[in-house]
Amino acid sequence: MKAFPMHHLRLATVLLYALVLSPDAFASAELARSKNCVACHSAERRMIGPPYTAIAARYADDSAAVRVLSERILQGTTGNWGQMPMPPQANLSQEEAEALVRWILSHR
Template sequence: MKVRNVALGVALLAMGSMAQAAPDAAKVQDILSKNACLACHAIDKKLVGPAYKDVAAKHKDDANAAQLLAKHIKEGSSGVWGPIPMPPNPNISDADIKLVVEWILAGAPQ
């Protein structure tokens, strides 16, 4: 019985350490502002591009979503959300892209 309890405790601890809080929304907003992302995107409504919450919903069950979104941010994309292409953002750092993608996939919390 004790071994089972220890095993369960270890499993729960491991699962808890894998859970990650969404990145700080204020820091992400600063990244979005400084890289002109907010000219085309909003958190909860479509502008030129999709709302961040819509992007999160579309990719919620996609195991490759983080890589895909990071690539779209860095290299741009076309035909994903309609005819208007997303321009590439080659000057945004990989660390900033990682924070933004984590925030989006967490549901774009405010």
Template sequence: MALAATATLMAAPAHANPDLAKAKNCMACHAAATRLVGPSFKDIAARYKGQKDAEALLATKVLKGGAGVWAPIPMPANPQVSDAEAKTLVKWILAQK
């Protein structure tokens, strides 16, 4: 029974929260409400609020990196993050208020 429960949890999609952001090293440069090396998650959500393509655009940036949007310091690609995790993280980021 315990093995079945563990297998179910491992097969479930990642639920974005600060723990996933920490696990994928997002928190090394970003924080929920204050700017670190990069913008806060709250500022990212505010900038992209209502933008139809925001999820796809930001998921691509999480995966491949980007530069020049917030400051001259580039955001490196994050090879630790899967496509599904990037989408989950971005949905969580865009929900920040």
């Protein structure tokens, strides 16, 4: 039996990861666009609100981050990133808010 070339195995592994991981990543990016999160946030630069990378860095070791941040998204908050308030996002469900937080936290 002929051995499977190592570079083919690596390619197959990468493709498998892409198939498994990317639907959630694309869905969450699309969710962020559809819910207009991108009007105030971007991946790497500060706009009205903090960039996703800064949020991910601040909450990297916080086991309660998904719960806390999804509540802040839904209820709104002031003073966590300066004086600009984040208004409540009533157009999101709890599940959507949690999906967005998991996606934001992946920006490490």
